[in-house]
Amino acid sequence: MTAEESWYRLIDHTGDLALLIRAPTLAELYATAARALFDVILDIHSVEPREGVPVRVRGAADREDLLVRFLSELLFLHDARGWVFHAFRVDDLADERLEGEALGESFDPRRHAILRQVKAVTYHHLLLSQDRDGWSARLVLDL
Amino acid sequence: MGIPNAERIDDWRWRIPRQGAMNVDGLVFASDRLMQDLRGDPTLEQVANVACLPGILGESLAMPDAHWGYGFPIGGVAGFDAEDGVVSPGGVGYDINCGVRLLRSNLEREALVPRMQALVDALFSGIPTGVGAHRRDESLSEKEERALLTQGARWVVERGQGWASDLEVIEEAGRLSGADPDAVSERAMERGRRQLGTVGSGNHFVEVGFVEEVYDTAVAEVLGLRPGAVTVLIHSGSRGFGYQICDDAVKEMVRASARYGIRLPDRQLCCAPLSSPEARSYLAAMACAANYAFANRQRMAHGVREAFQRVFGMGPREHGLHTVYDVCHNIAKFETHHVAGKERRVCVHRKGATRAFPPGHPDLPVAYREIGQPVLIPGDMGRYSYVLVGAPGAMAESFGSTCHGAGRVMSRTAAKRAARGRALVRELEDRGVTVRSAGLATVAEEMPEAYKNVADVVEVVHGAGLSRKVARLVPLGVIKG
Numbered sequence: 001m002t003a004e005e006s007w008y009r010l011i012d013h014t015g016d017l018a019l020l021i022r023a024p025t026l027a028e029l030y031a032t033a034a035r036a037l038f039d040v041i042l043d044i045h046s047v048e049p050r051e052g053v054p055v056r057v058r059g060a061a062d063r064e065d066l067l068v069r070f071l072s073e074l075l076f077l078h079d080a081r082g083w084v085f086h087a088f089r090v091d092d093l094a095d096e097r098l099e100g101e102a103l104g105e106s107f108d109p110r111r112h113a114i115l116r117q118v119k120a121v122t123y124h125h126l127l128l129s130q131d132r133d134g135w136s137a138r139l140v141l142d143l
Numbered sequence: 144m145g146i147p148n149a150e151r152i153d154d155w156r157w158r159i160p161r162q163g164a165m166n167v168d169g170l171v172f173a174s175d176r177l178m179q180d181l182r183g184d185p186t187l188e189q190v191a192n193v194a195c196l197p198g199i200l201g202e203s204l205a206m207p208d209a210h211w212g213y214g215f216p217i218g219g220v221a222g223f224d225a226e227d228g229v230v231s232p233g234g235v236g237y238d239i240n241c242g243v244r245l246l247r248s249n250l251e252r253e254a255l256v257p258r259m260q261a262l263v264d265a266l267f268s269g270i271p272t273g274v275g276a277h278r279r280d281e282s283l284s285e286k287e288e289r290a291l292l293t294q295g296a297r298w299v300v301e302r303g304q305g306w307a308s309d310l311e312v313i314e315e316a317g318r319l320s321g322a323d324p325d326a327v328s329e330r331a332m333e334r335g336r337r338q339l340g341t342v343g344s345g346n347h348f349v350e351v352g353f354v355e356e357v358y359d360t361a362v363a364e365v366l367g368l369r370p371g372a373v374t375v376l377i378h379s380g381s382r383g384f385g386y387q388i389c390d391d392a393v394k395e396m397v398r399a400s401a402r403y404g405i406r407l408p409d410r411q412l413c414c415a416p417l418s419s420p421e422a423r424s425y426l427a428a429m430a431c432a433a434n435y436a437f438a439n440r441q442r443m444a445h446g447v448r449e450a451f452q453r454v455f456g457m458g459p460r461e462h463g464l465h466t467v468y469d470v471c472h473n474i475a476k477f478e479t480h481h482v483a484g485k486e487r488r489v490c491v492h493r494k495g496a497t498r499a500f501p502p503g504h505p506d507l508p509v510a511y512r513e514i515g516q517p518v519l520i521p522g523d524m525g526r527y528s529y530v531l532v533g534a535p536g537a538m539a540e541s542f543g544s545t546c547h548g549a550g551r552v553m554s555r556t557a558a559k560r561a562a563r564g565r566a567l568v569r570e571l572e573d574r575g576v577t578v579r580s581a582g583l584a585t586v587a588e589e590m591p592e593a594y595k596n597v598a599d600v601v602e603v604v605h606g607a608g609l610s611r612k613v614a615r616l617v618p619l620g621v622i623k624g
Binding site for chain 2: 010011012013014015016017061064065068069072076079080081113114115116117119120122123124125126140142143
């Protein structure tokens with residue numbers, strides 16, 4: 001089992017799984033949240049960043065909605081197209097849109113040990129905030 | 144609003160009095176013991192939040208297996224007026240028509256136990272968990288997928304993967320009306336293409352067990368449940384197809400709620416008036432997902448029959464793996480109910496709850512009309528599951544609904560901590576349960592202690608008159624995603 005990484009932590013939530021993510025900038029917060037999502041699904045250290053998949057989200061209502069839409073997009077690429085990711089880059093960011101790249105490879109059952117499946121990224125208890133040290137987000141995943 | 148107090152009404156009922164923006168009271172079905180776990184828990188706040196939604200009728204309900212969900216509580220039931228009410232995709236959940244099918248067999252427990260490992264292995268290889276990737280051996284063309292979405296379980300049976308008699312004993316005969324594939328996004332279609340017949344992870348499973356105890360012999364006989372007989376429970380839903388439908392709809396309804404001036408205590412409760420185009424579109428897509436789930440469980444039941452055939456060399460006549468019933472746990476449906484003495488059309492949301500129509504209800508299959516609707520309540524993988532039937536109290540108090548399972552009592556992080564250093568698969572083996580799981584974290588997170596004792600849950604719905612106990616099933620072998 002992967003050691004829980006210091007850049008995010010799991011918060012107790014009886015039904016599902018809640019994450020608390022921190023990063024120095026907003027762009028890094030989105031990228032870190034994506035990395036946390038995949039660390040929940042599998043050991044991301046077993047994934048090699050062999051290929052880059054462009055990721056583009058538009059038309060979000062606000063920053064929180066943008067975070068859910070971004071992560072949902074990555075979950076779709078994983079569940080429908082069999083991608084597993086190791087790292088993420090956010091290049092262009094505004095309140096309602098985001099452009100970036102997800103680095104990873106096709107799922108290979110011989111090398112990638114799946115820990116659990118994530119059904120969806122929810123809006124429940126969703127929080128995104130900034131303080132002196134940077135940005136943080138709270139997310140609840142439906143497992 | 145914070146976490147509200149619940150006032151004890153009697154041995155099985157607690158009231159959350161209307162306060163703040165609540166339109167109706169909350170009503171929680173729980174014993175004193177189960178309420179200990181719920182007091183001060185966000186579940187109660189979620190019951191109160193649902194009570195704030197427009198057009199809610201009766202009370203915002205929580206079944207005894209209720210636990211903290213996202214938006215609606217898991218184990219929540221809410222009825223909305225068909226004219227003035229709303230539909231909320233979060234009130235159905237991501238796993239649309241997650242549900243349970245029960246098969247019974249002619250086999251006895253004694254004949255099965257020596258071959259348990261072989262049977263679990265055959266189930267594991269014959270029914271893909273779908274964890275990590277889609278199934279590679281079967282994929283649907285767009286034409287096939289569209290047909291499946293409108294026909295549900297029948298489509299699978301007509302493909303030769305099931306028996307015509309299966310269809311008679313599935314809720315809605317395995318096909319929810321109003322399904323329109325044009326209301327489904329490209330993305331959902333893509334996700335659905337290669338996941339038919341897969342279990343999924345989390346609490347989903349295929350479990351072989353046996354009838355350990357019968358509480359009502361006459362009813363059990365009608366259901367074909369003899370003490371000692373081998374049974375199979377299949378717990379799964381609409382897979383990535385349904386998750387995507389819910390995801391698409393939630394994003395749409397976050398905007399729709401604002402447009403219709405609906406104030407939301409939690410964004411995940413986003414909803415739209417039942418008369419709106421957004422609601423119609425969601426319900427048409429939701430029905431497609433419900434049919435996908437019926438088809439999925441049908442396809443898995445076929446996989447179960449194949450596994451028995453392979454391991455025991457028995458044909459259908461010998462193993463006799465008939466479907467007893469198949470229920471939805473996550474669904475929204477239009478039904479007729481009496482509210483404050485008046486007959487109303489109600490959009491009933493069941494999020495982790497089971498329909499429990501009583502004897503005589505016209506929507507029941509002819510074979511079960513005199514006994515009431517079978518209700519299938521899976522417990523955790525180490526203890527037991529229950530078969531119940533619907534009772535008149537459900538029509539009077541809970542929009543024809545009852546509980547759906549054990550309900551979590553421990554978070555996944557807490558379960559992981561409790562499992563540290565323990566060989567759980569071995570522990571279960573010692574209790575007589577052979578387990579195989581695809582996800583490395585699944586067994587720890589789904590350990591028996593992470594759940595309430597389902598017997599406590601069933602005691603409440605039996606005591607409150609929402610449904611009646613018929614039989615108890617004990618697991619022997621489980622595959623999980």
